[in-house]
Amino acid sequence: MPTTVLIVDDAVFMRNMIKDIFAGGDFEIVGEASNGVEAVEKHRDLKPDLTTMDIVMPFKSGIEATKEILLENPKAVIVMCSALGQESLVMEAIEAGAADFIVKPFKGEDVLAVVRKVLGKA
Amino acid sequence: MDLSKYRALFVTESREHLEGISRDLLALERTPGDRALLDNLFRHAHSLKGMAASMGYESFALLSHKLEDIADVARRGVSFDQQAVDLWLTGADALTDMVGLVESGREAEMAVPAPLMEQIVQKAAAMLQQAPPSANATQLRLTPVVAPPPRPPPPSTAEMPTPSRSETHTPPLLRAVPDPARTTDPSLPAVAPIPGARTQVMTAVAAPEVPNGTLTMPAVSAREWLLTVVIGEQSATPHVRAFLVHKRVSEKTEVVDVTPPIADVRRGVLPERTLRMRVKGALEPAALESLVRSIPDVATCTVAPLAPAAPTAPAPGAAARPAAPDAAAARTVRVRTELLDELIDSVGEIMLARARLRDVANRLDDADLIDLADEFTRLSQGLHERVMSARMTPVSLVTDRLPRVVRDLSKKRGRDVNFRIEGAGIELDRAVLDELHDPVLHLVRNAVDHAHEGNAERVAAGKSATMQLTLSATRDRDHVLIEVTDDGKGMDPRKLRQAAIAKGVISPEAAEAMTDQEALELVCRPGFSTAETVNDTSGRGVGMDAVRATVEHLGGQLLIVSTVGKGTTFTLRLPLTVAIIRVLLVSAGSAESVYALPLMRVDHAQDFDPGKVVLSQGMRLYPVGDGLAPLRDLGDLLGWPVKAQVTGGGVVVLERQYRPLAVRVDRILGQQEVVVKPLGEPLASVPFLSGSALLADGRPAYILDVAKLMVVAEASAAA
Numbered sequence: 114m115p116t117t118v119l120i121v122d123d124a125v126f127m128r129n130m131i132k133d134i135f136a137g138g139d140f141e142i143v144g145e146a147s148n149g150v151e152a153v154e155k156h157r158d159l160k161p162d163l164t165t166m167d168i169v170m171p172f173k174s175g176i177e178a179t180k181e182i183l184l185e186n187p188k189a190v191i192v193m194c195s196a197l198g199q200e201s202l203v204m205e206a207i208e209a210g211a212a213d214f215i216v217k218p219f220k221g222e223d224v225l226a227v228v229r230k231v232l233g234k235a
Numbered sequence: 236m237d238l239s240k241y242r243a244l245f246v247t248e249s250r251e252h253l254e255g256i257s258r259d260l261l262a263l264e265r266t267p268g269d270r271a272l273l274d275n276l277f278r279h280a281h282s283l284k285g286m287a288a289s290m291g292y293e294s295f296a297l298l299s300h301k302l303e304d305i306a307d308v309a310r311r312g313v314s315f316d317q318q319a320v321d322l323w324l325t326g327a328d329a330l331t332d333m334v335g336l337v338e339s340g341r342e343a344e345m346a347v348p349a350p351l352m353e354q355i356v357q358k359a360a361a362m363l364q365q366a367p368p369s370a371n372a373t374q375l376r377l378t379p380v381v382a383p384p385p386r387p388p389p390p391s392t393a394e395m396p397t398p399s400r401s402e403t404h405t406p407p408l409l410r411a412v413p414d415p416a417r418t419t420d421p422s423l424p425a426v427a428p429i430p431g432a433r434t435q436v437m438t439a440v441a442a443p444e445v446p447n448g449t450l451t452m453p454a455v456s457a458r459e460w461l462l463t464v465v466i467g468e469q470s471a472t473p474h475v476r477a478f479l480v481h482k483r484v485s486e487k488t489e490v491v492d493v494t495p496p497i498a499d500v501r502r503g504v505l506p507e508r509t510l511r512m513r514v515k516g517a518l519e520p521a522a523l524e525s526l527v528r529s530i531p532d533v534a535t536c537t538v539a540p541l542a543p544a545a546p547t548a549p550a551p552g553a554a555a556r557p558a559a560p561d562a563a564a565a566r567t568v569r570v571r572t573e574l575l576d577e578l579i580d581s582v583g584e585i586m587l588a589r590a591r592l593r594d595v596a597n598r599l600d601d602a603d604l605i606d607l608a609d610e611f612t613r614l615s616q617g618l619h620e621r622v623m624s625a626r627m628t629p630v631s632l633v634t635d636r637l638p639r640v641v642r643d644l645s646k647k648r649g650r651d652v653n654f655r656i657e658g659a660g661i662e663l664d665r666a667v668l669d670e671l672h673d674p675v676l677h678l679v680r681n682a683v684d685h686a687h688e689g690n691a692e693r694v695a696a697g698k699s700a701t702m703q704l705t706l707s708a709t710r711d712r713d714h715v716l717i718e719v720t721d722d723g724k725g726m727d728p729r730k731l732r733q734a735a736i737a738k739g740v741i742s743p744e745a746a747e748a749m750t751d752q753e754a755l756e757l758v759c760r761p762g763f764s765t766a767e768t769v770n771d772t773s774g775r776g777v778g779m780d781a782v783r784a785t786v787e788h789l790g791g792q793l794l795i796v797s798t799v800g801k802g803t804t805f806t807l808r809l810p811l812t813v814a815i816i817r818v819l820l821v822s823a824g825s826a827e828s829v830y831a832l833p834l835m836r837v838d839h840a841q842d843f844d845p846g847k848v849v850l851s852q853g854m855r856l857y858p859v860g861d862g863l864a865p866l867r868d869l870g871d872l873l874g875w876p877v878k879a880q881v882t883g884g885g886v887v888v889l890e891r892q893y894r895p896l897a898v899r900v901d902r903i904l905g906q907q908e909v910v911v912k913p914l915g916e917p918l919a920s921v922p923f924l925s926g927s928a929l930l931a932d933g934r935p936a937y938i939l940d941v942a943k944l945m946v947v948a949e950a951s952a953a954a
Contacts, residue, residue, distance in 0.1 A: 123278070126248045126286045130241060169281045171274075196285055198300070200475050204501060207479050213531060214479070216471045218289040223469070227531045 115141040116232060119159055121152040121175065122167035122194065127217075131165055131194075134221040149173025156182045156189065163228060164191045166211070168202050176206050183210040190231060194219075238290055242337060245286055249334045252279040256327045260320055273315060276323070277306040283330065294347045295333050301352065302326045304359040313362045322355050346839035348860035349890045353794075357752070361796045364720060364804055459491065459515040459541040464527055466508040467534035468620055474503050476532045477510040483530060488516035488523065495660075503710060504660045507624055508534075513541065575626055575665075582615070582622045586908070589615045623664070627811075630708040630717070631659035633671045637679050637706065644680060650687040651701040654679075658708035663715050667789055667809055671717070674782040678719040678805050679706065681779075686723030686803055696800065698722070714791075715809050722802040726795075728754035735763055755795045759783040782807075787942045790816065790835055810835070816911060818928070820904035820936060821887060823869035829936040830869065830900075831909060831928055836941040838890040840903050843883065857897040859888050864895040867948050872898070873923060889941055896948050911938060923947075 118140050122128045128145050135142060144159045146152040148170045156164060164182070168175040175193065182189050193214040195203045203214045212231045215224050256279050263272045280303035287295035302323055309315035333345045464480050466473040477500050484490060492513040495504050514523065520538035527536040589612055596608040634656050645652040663671075682704050687693075690700040703722045708715060728751040735741045735757045746754075757763050761780040782805075783793045790810050797803040810816070818831035819840060838859075849856040849863060857866040866886070885903035889896045909928035925940035 124248060124282050124286060126241060126244045127282075127289070129244060130289060169278050171278060195472075196281070196288070197471060200472050200503065201501065203472070203475050204478050207475075207482055214475065217285050218291070230529055230531045233529070 115139050116163055117141050117143045117159065117161040119144045119146065119152070119155055119161040119164040121146045121149075121155075121164060121170070121178070123147045123170040124167075127167065127194070131224070134224050138225060149175060149178035152178040153181045153185075157185065160186070162190060163232065164189065165194055165215075166191050166206075167194050168196075168199055168206075176202055176209070179206050179211050180209045192227060192231060241290065245290055246334055246338045249283055249286065249330070249337075252283050253327055253331050253334065255279050256323070260323055260327075263315065264320060268315065270310065273306055273310045277303055277310060280306060290337075290342075292333070292337070292342060292345060294345050295330060298326055298330060298333075298347045298352065298355070301355045301359060305355065305362060308359060308362040308366050311366050313365045319358060319362070322351075322358055325351055326355060344841070349838045349895065350860070357794065357796050360718075360794070360804060360806065361798070364796070364802070459513060460520060460523065461539045461541050462512045462514050462523060462527070463535075463537045463539070464510045464512070464533055465535045466505070466510070467532045468508070468617065470508075470532040473508045473532075474500050474505040476530075477505050477508075480510060480527060480530055480533065481512065483526065484512060484514060484523070487526060488514050488518045490514050499660065502658075506627075506660075506662065575622075578622050579626065582619050585615045586619060590907075624662075626665050627662035628665045628668050629659060630661050630663060630668070630715070632665075632668050633675050634659050634706060634708075637675070640676065641679055641683060641704065644683045645687075648683060648687070649690070650683060651690055652683055652687065652704050653701050655703075655705045656707070657705065661708040661710055661715055663809065664811060667811070670785055670789055671807075671809075673778075674785050674807065675706070675717065675719070677778040677782050679704070682719065682721045682723065682803075686721040686725075688724045711808075715811060717807040717809065718804055720802065720804040725799040725801050725803055726755055726758070726797040727799045731755065731757045735760070738763060752795075755797055758795070759793065784942075790833055816938075817906060817908050818936070818938065819887065819906055820930070821869065821885070821900035822902045822904060823873070823875070823900045829904065829930065829934060831907075831936040831938045832887060832889070832941060833938065834906065836889055838888040838895060840885055840887045843886045843899055857886060859895045859897055862895075864888065864897045865948065866897045866899060869898050869900045872944055872948060889945060894945075894949070896945055898944075898948075909936065909938070 116139060118135055120128050120131050120142060122131065122145075125147075128147075132142055140163075143161055144155045146155045150172045152164070152166065152170075152175070153173070166175040166179055170178075179191050179193070182191065187210065190212045191206075191210075193203050193206045193211050194217060195214050196217045203211075207214070213227050215227050256276060259272045259275045259279070263269060263276070266272070280299045283299040284296050284303060287293075287299060305319055305323065306315075309319065329347055329351060333342075336342055336345050462484065464477070466476045466480075470476045478497070481490065481493060481497055481500070490512050493500075494511045495506070500510070518526070520540075524536050524538050527533055589608070592611060593608045596604040637656065638654055641652055641654040682702075687702045688696065688698075693700050693702065703720075705718070705720045707718050707720070709718075710716075728749075731754045732741075732746040732749065735754075736743050736746050740757065740760055740763045741749075749757075758779045759782070763780070786793045786807050786809065792806075792808045794806040794808065795803065796806070817834040819834055819837050821830050821832065821840075822828060823830060847858055848866060849858070851863075855866040856863040858864075869887075884899055884901050887898045887900055887903070889898060907930065909930070911926040911928060923940050923944050924937050925943075926938040928936050928938055930936050
């Protein structure tokens with residue numbers, strides 16, 4: 114069964130790029146969210162195997178969304194998509210239980226390597 | 236990844252953000268300080284930065300990054316004033332122009348006007364100064380002198396006696412520590428110097444079963460392991476990686492001790508990309524190792540059993556002190572400084588051979604050979620990083636003595652100063668640090684001597700009698716920023732202009748034409764300032780010309796931000812290392828000669844269009860950004876015979892302290908990373924050459940001293 118993925122990012126550009134990275138692998142994009150509020154709701158509905166989470170988003174940041182999702186579902190696997198300069202936010206997310214992180218600008222193979230390791234499919 | 240298919244999306248989505256920016260900026264003018272609007276601005280800039288970085292549009296990403304900085308500081312309560320609005324508007328215009336270039340497939344031409352960039356950077360710095368101070372700062376209070384506490388509390392809150400290292404951490408594998416022969420700091424390991432030789436002490440862990448002696452371990456009980464994790468070079472944020480490793484390990488087993496302390500890791504301290512943890516508990520070494528290895532970006536992971544009684548376990552309280560002399564000596568090898576230099580030279584040759592190998596492999600188009608070349612590239616990069624890191628030395632080498640200097644001087648002058656040092660653990664190439672002793676000393680002394688108003692005057696001006704003086708070191712990608720900030724009287728551009736006119740340094744007309752920023756930089760003019768004359772005019776020129784010359788010689792920049800009555804920040808922006816630089820290769824004069832211009836001094840390069848040349852008062856000018864810059868031929872500047880070439884060629888815009896210079900060259904050959912080699916005897920006396928380099932194709936290139944070149948260009952233009 115393919116790994117189900119929820120992509121959270123306010124930029125269509127980034128969402129498309131991440132979708133392309135996952136295309137071809139054993140993944141199925143089950144949903145997209147463009148802000149933290151949507152992310153929490155969609156995660157509840159879709160229960161994806163994996164969520165990629167942008168940090169800076171309108172309405173609710175990726176950090177807050179991550180915390181809420183993990184509170185509801187401690188087994189959620191969330192990979193933070195961060196940029197250089199957001200190190201302390203990423204560490205906050207890790208402390209809250211985020212599984213791992215990738216740093217923009219990222220390469221497809223790096224994203225997949227992190228995701229596979231996190232899912233134990235390396 | 237093929238990025239071209241994202242271009243259209245980049246254009247449309249960037250435009251949406253840019254429209255959002257102008258909307259939010261206008262709204263912000265009506266409701267200044269509106270938090271939601273500031274959040275929006277931050278988010279727009281952040282999204283733009285992320286997209287641009289993904290597309291590889293560096294200037295675009297950098298500009299949006301700096302705008303993001305301004306919004307971020309404003310979100311922390313600093314006023315987003317009219318100047319900030321203006322800079323944001325201009326910045327957004329520049330970004331809009333760049334989006335237009337992307338749309339028409341001309342992204343290679345993207346460039347941010349240097350003066351705009353500089354203004355934005357300065358604004359961000361000035362606003363940051365008004366931001367609430369960071370809670371992480373190590374306090375070093377000088378008046379009154381506090382008696383040494385029996386045991387130093389954690390550095391984050393400590394009020395330490397002077398002199399003291401503000402940050403200490405374990406010397407990791409093969410990290411250079413300051414040469415004891417070159418310092419008198421009693422807190423450093425005292426190792427007898429080899430007569431006549433400049434040496435650098437390197438620490439090395441002898442065998443995996445020997446725990447690092449500076450880990451602060453009380454008695455060790457059974458079933459404890461030393462877990463050493465090295466984060467791979469591919470990780471852009473190794474300390475976040477290390478933080479994650481620590482989190483994962485501590486979820487499974489008890490972590491008794493960790494080096495560097497996790498609070499330091501949070502702040503970005505991770506020397507040698509290495510995390511050492513003393514762990515005990517249920518997990519067997521194999522399970523521990525496989526747990527760690529399942530984490531991305533972990534390069535190596537070793538688990539070594541710890542002996543029940545650690546023979547080198549230091550006494551409690553030793554945590555904040557460097558290793559005892561004998562312990563340090565037991566674990567270090569002495570390496571001649573020259574050997575380190577030779578080592579980097581050899582590595583440089585390997586890097587060049589690597590580039591040639593790639594060339595050959597690509598030409599032959601042989602898959603096996605290309606694979607091998609890639610492998611060789613990876614290995615040589617690893618070797619390069621290792622050799623470089625062996626040369627890395629903490630900033631504390633130059634800052635350790637400063638608290639004492641400030642204390643003595645402030646006592647002598649009867650002026651109270653609270654001096655703090657932040658980020659002394661940040662590392663720089665030893666060659667860079669060696670040059671910084673005097674500049675840093677100048678800046679700190681000058682602050683006490685000239686920035687401090689005097690206790691009574693400070694109180695009269697409604698300030699605390701104690702001047703806050705901070706030296707902070709921070710890493711900014713491949714640069715280190717050393718900032719010296721005071722809350723003293725600040726420098727008055729008006730008075731600096733008057734003083735410069737009085738000294739005959741500039742004409743009254745030139746002074747009139749100067750911006751305030753340019754006036755501030757008068758303090759760096761040779762001959763401008765001596766203590767007697769400038770004291771009265773709130774200047775502080777003592778040796779500032781030397782400070783700037785040193786920083787520029789290292790390929791760095793000196794930035795000054797000052798507000799009358801509020802204080803001054805001097806920022807030294809320094810490259811991490813000087814041995815390898817990125818250059819723009821050009822040819823001029825004779826087609827066979829290749830010249831290399833350090834990229835950090837190049838604003839941008841473009842094709843030469845003779846139709847754009849403007850003649851004014853006998854000078855040739857060329858459009859640069861919104862203005863005009865003097866146009867000179869490189870061959871002419873170098874004193875080589877000029878070829879009468881009217882068309883073709885390129886223009887390189889060099890930038891120094893806000894004054895651009897357009898230099899015409901015969902051809903622009905491209906960018907490359909080169910290893911700087913010193914010039915041999917006959918060439919060493921040639922002006923404008925600062926070194927040489929071998930190119931990938933085996934040809935030599937001469938590295939030009941841009942600072943000198945620009946001084947000469949200015950002088951000859953003025954003549």
